[in-house]
Structures are given as structure tokens and as C-alpha cells.
Amino acid sequence: MPNYLAPGVYVEEVEAGSRPIEGVGTAVAAFVGFAAQGPLNTPTLVSNWSQYTQIFGEFVEDCHLGHAVFGYFLNGGGNCYVVRVGGGTAAEPRPPAASLGAYRVVARTPTPVGNGAGTPALGAGAAAGGGGGGDLTVAVADPPEGAGEDRFTLLVKRGGKVEETFENVTTRRGKENVVTVVREKSKLITLEEDSTGQAVTRPRTGEVALTAPAPTAPAPATVAPDEYVGDAAERTGFGGLEAVDEVTMVAVPDLMGAYQRGAIDLDAVKTVQQAMIDHCELMGDRMAILDPPPGLSPQQVRDWRMDGAGYDSKFAALYYPWVKVFDPATGANRFVPPSGHMAGVWARSDNARGVHKAPANEVVRGAVDLELQLTRTEQELLNPIGVNCVRSFPGRGIRVWGARTLSSDAAWRYLNVRRLFNYLEKSILNGTQWVVFEPNDEALWARIRRTISAFLVMEWRRGALFGLTPDEAFFVKCDSETNSAESIDAGQVVCQVGIAPVKPAEFVIFQLAQVSGGTSLVNE
Secondary structure, eight states: OOOOOSSSOOOOOOOOSOOOOOOOOOOOEEEEEOOSSSOBSOOEEEOSHHHHHHHHOSOOTTOOHHHHHHHHHHTTOOOEEEEEOSSOOSOOOOOOEEEETTEEEEEOSOOOTTOOOOOOOTTTTOOOOTTTTTTEEEEEEOOSTTOOTTEEEEEEEETTEEEEEEEEEESSSSTTBHHHHHHHHOSSEEEEEOOSSOOOOOOOSEEEEOBOOOOOOOOOSOOOHHHHHOOTTTTOHHHHHTTOTTOOEEEOTHHHHHHHHTSSOHHHHHHHHHHHHHHHHHHSSOEEEEOOOTTOOHHHHHHIIIIIIOOOBTTEEEEESOEEEEETTTTEEEEEOSHHHHHHHHHHHHHHTOTTSOSOSOBOTTOOEESSOOOHHHHHHHGGGTEEEEEEETTTEEEEOOOBOBOSOGGGOBHHHHHHHHHHHHHHHHHTGGGTTSOOSHHHHHHHHHHHHHHHHHHHHTTOBOSSSHHHHEEEEOSTTTSOHHHHHTTOOOOEEEEOBOOOOOSOOOOOOOOOTTOOOOOO
């Protein structure tokens, strides 16, 4: 307490009322799988697709991690963490490339010496060998006299000889933009804007050589479940994700890819998926998004779910069937596990409506077809056991048509209820850290009640809680009844919070009856 020794006016800052609780993020995914390059067993933050390709490489044949992350961003996902396991993939080296100011220059492949024709392969993962691009250099020269300050000339050389010249190009938008001109006219290179945050300005006069990156490691013939599970002390696999508080979703899309290649059997698949569930239950603030084995019929999925896997957890969700997407690595369509796209749908639903809205009846962006066209009768086999189906509807596209967890407990049947509680629990936990070491008395209990009640009223107004009034939606009890003399002596303050979550209208029923003409109906 300050001392007042001299006469005068004093201004003091004091705390008044409740401290606000800020809602935590609900849509940050973590992906574990195989990549062409990048750090091993290190959770790496990725904010967009360009960042992913810079760190982990492009799409890789027979691997699903790239497609899962791409589907996540395509469907509305934001930040995510990527954990590369397995030591390598079957990817070939990427095309020779170099940095030119705010641009990345990439060789088109293949381009044999003496042949002016070339096949663009940017992003396909193919490398130019020998004279097919490895000896290319790109030079920036001054523009013709009288051109603007932003103008320059771009020269493409091979073996010291100028092969292509692009005069009077600019960094400004328009038909003379250097990226546009090179994309349309060059047979040797292509340009893309660097995503490192550099300003797109005129490159400096000079010359850079295109170099090929080092070859990636071969794909592992077998993958031990321990590589996925990892160790918390060494920050590997799922264990490494324990140190990342922001994660709310966990997916392992390459698990079923490894099973397809014969690198892992179904028993090992069950071991890894159970480890995913155990990780999420241990953390208590994230969900596991599981994929089924490929090529199963609805009856086989039911048998695998009930007899083979037998999972029972409110912290896990399972989606079926696999989705077909375009694969730039091969130029054809392929089937991929749905977990990456589903994580993006969760994020999109959270951003548009809130975590209390069930992430279902949402279009799956990027999906061109499904592994199997499910009927309502087939879904009736799967929905009661917690298998969320992805279905195609005429005129409405491919949509998520289920929002259940894998729990046998009816209280935690719906996915949005579990995720809402994760959100509320973590928000209240983070927003009440100021309580620790405060005097444990009536004044503290009242402040706790006000703080939590103000937060829950805000969530009720957003539609996250059920009830016509806040009193029907929740209660907060923190008084002498919840805090006995014994608990106070033990240094504990106990606050009971009851919440009535909203549940999805999963079954919409209209009861129609035939009535005689002229009969008046009374609305009840």
C-alpha cells in the first residue's frame, strides 16, 4: 500500500471488475508423415502451401502428406505443424533453381542441348540433368535507353551462350510483367514470386546460375510404429507435439500409405492410431482424425471398426471413404486419405460459424470423386458406430455427412460438443492464471465468478450454449460451499462450472398428415 506523506493529489491505477478471458484458437492441425526433404522429427510451423514446398518439397508419389497439407489449406485451414518421419521418400530431385531478388527461377525440364522445345515441369518434382538445365544461368541487364526505372532486360544463357532474351520487362502488373512474359514465352525457365516477404522490386543487375538440389533419401522399406509414436523427452513423433500447445487436431495421412506399400501391417496401424488417441487424451485439448484402410466396402469398414480396431474415445473421429484428388506429381487423379481435407473443413467451419457448429454438411474442396458412392442404407450401418461418411449428392457436390466421435458415451457422441468443451476448458484455464497465489477469500471467489460468467455470457450470445437465458445456459459456483476450510488450508480454490452445449440437428423430421378440406389447424 503506498504511503502518503506530502499533501497533494495522487493518481493510482487499480483493477476493477472481472478480468476478461480471451478465447483460444480451435483450428491448428498437426500432420505426421513422409516428405521429400526437411527437418526430421521436428514440429515445424507452416502457414501456407508455398512455405510447405520450400521446407518439405513438392508432392511425392506414393506419399500422402503433401496432399493432406494441400487439402487442409485448400479447405480453409490456417497454421499447421508438420512432423516429418521415416527418413525420406521416393521423390526425385527437384528442378534446378536460383533466387533472383524477389523471384525464384526454376528450370523447365527436360530441355536437351540444341533442342528448343521444352516440357514445363514446375512442381512435378523432375530434375534437369546434364545440359538439360544444370548449366543454365540467368542475367539481369539494363533496359533499352529511355525505358523506365523499373524496366530491365532478362537474359537466359546456356553454356555461356544467350538462348533467350526478354527486353523491357517490368515488375509491375500487366502484360509486360516479367513473370507473365517468361511463363508465356520461355522454353527454358519459369519464374515465381518468392514468398519470403521480400518486396517485388527490380532485380539488381547481375547473373545467377541455376543449381540442382541434392537428391532426397529413398523411401523406407518398413516403418516401425515407434517412429510415429516418438518420445516426449526427445521431441520426436507424437511426443514432439506435446510441447506445442496450439495444436487442436492431429492427423497421420501417410500411415495408410505405408500400409498400402506394405511397409506396415494392420496391427501396426492399430498401434499407431491408438497412440494418436492416447496422445490426444493425454493432452486433453486436441482431436485425432483417423483414416480407414483403403479399398474397404461399408461392411468391411464396419467389421474393421468394431472387431479390428475397436476404438472407443471421445477424442477421436473417423472418416470414410477416401477421396479422389488431382496429383500434379503424376498428372492424373489418385485416391488419398480424407483426414487432411477434413481438418481443413473443421477449420473453415470454425472460422465461419464457430467451434460449436458441427463441421458437417460442408463441401469438400479439391475432391473430384470418392472411392465409393455411399447410399443412405450403407450409411445407416456406419453412422451409429461413429464412422463419419463423406457422400456425393447430385447438384450439391461432395459433402461431409457425419459429425460424431468414436465414443460409446452418449454425452460425448457429437464432435462439436467435445471440441466446444476443449475450447472452453483451455480458454478458462489460460484466462484465470492470475488467480494463482491470490488471497483465497470471498473477494477472490466473487472475482472468479464474474470473470468466468462474463466469458460464458459472450459464448451464449454467439449461439454456443443452449438456453433462452444465461441462467439456462450455464452456472458458475465458487463460494464457501465449494471451498471448505480443509480445501482452503490445502491451498485450493474450487470453482464448479456447468454448461449446456448446443447439439446438432442430425435427424430432421417433418411429420405430415392428411386432413380434410376446410379443417382449421391450430399451431401448438
